[in-house]
Amino acid sequence: MDYKKHLTYFTGLAIGLLTLLLALFLFPAVPCSAGTASVTWRVTQYGDDHAGKQSMLYTIKGSNGKLIVVDGGWTDQEVFVRKTIQSLGSKVDLWIITHPHPDHAGAFIKIFSSPGDIQIRKVIAPKINDSRYRKFKHSWDEYPVFQQFMKLMCGTSKIHWKGAGDSFRFSGLKFQFFNGYSNTLTNTTKDICNGSSLVFKVSGRKTSMLFTGDILTKVGRRLISTYKKQLKSTFLQAPHHGNNTGRYSFYKYIGADITFVDAPAFLRTYPAVARNLQNIKALGGQVYTYNSSRRSVIIH
Secondary structure (H helix, E strand, O other): OOHHHHHHHHHHHHHHHHHHHHHHHHOOOOOOOOOOOOEEEEEEEEEOOOOOOOOEEEEEEEEEOOOOEEOOOOOHHHHHHHHHHOOOEEOOEEEOOOOOOOHHHHHHHHHHOOOOOEEEOOEHHHHHHHHHHHHOOOHOOOHHHHHHHHHHHHHHOOOEEEEOOOOEEEEOEEEEEEOOOOOHHOOOOOOHHHHOEEEEEEEOOOOOOEEEOOOHHHHHHHHHHHHHHHHHHHEOOOHHHHHOOOOHHHHHHHHEEEEOOOOOOHHHHHHHHHHHHHHHHHHEEEEEOOOOOOOOOEEO
């Protein structure tokens, strides 16, 4: 046996181990997350307080540069929506359409049809059954807008249809969907488009926001009965621009610290909207609406 050879080998091994131990002592391991700030997301509400009609547009901008857009408003608001997106980098990672009514999807249809320098990576929307919608459509639905929307979506691979029970994660955010189109929807309401609104919760590690589109009171009650505490959120987008009676129990159950009401001045004079604003405040929550000095919150 070559003892000198083995002695040299084990001596080198011992020196290597001592060097490693010394390095660990002097330079302790740093967790992968250390030195990397957690992503925060600023949710911003837009809308003209002096407009003669309601609309809905939100952006969710991440400190990592990612951008999520929710709805967009009317066709004639396209220029404003386009400039807003351009000011935030022109790249939309997720564009969520709660439902294809003109005050929610009009500007989106214009921009998606002619994006210019705006890049839209993915679109999320409820897949509404055309024949069922046509059967129960109302004058306020402006059904041709739905047809335009579906024609665009059927011709693109960017669409991802979502509904109750779906969930996914995006760049540290958790998305949970509680409502969308369903074949059983007419058991709750025959207002198909509003009733099919995507209701979804966007959650960070500590705070969350629940978006409700234009769901009716009966749909809200059904969701509470079905999902219970899963719906509770730090922030809330009030259903249907703060309209409809019988909402008190919904606002109380969600228990949001801040509720966004997408209502311009004229709409806030409607009895149902005015009553809902009073109820939210009576429950101890703050209201952000089109005349508020602050119209953004942070999800983190």
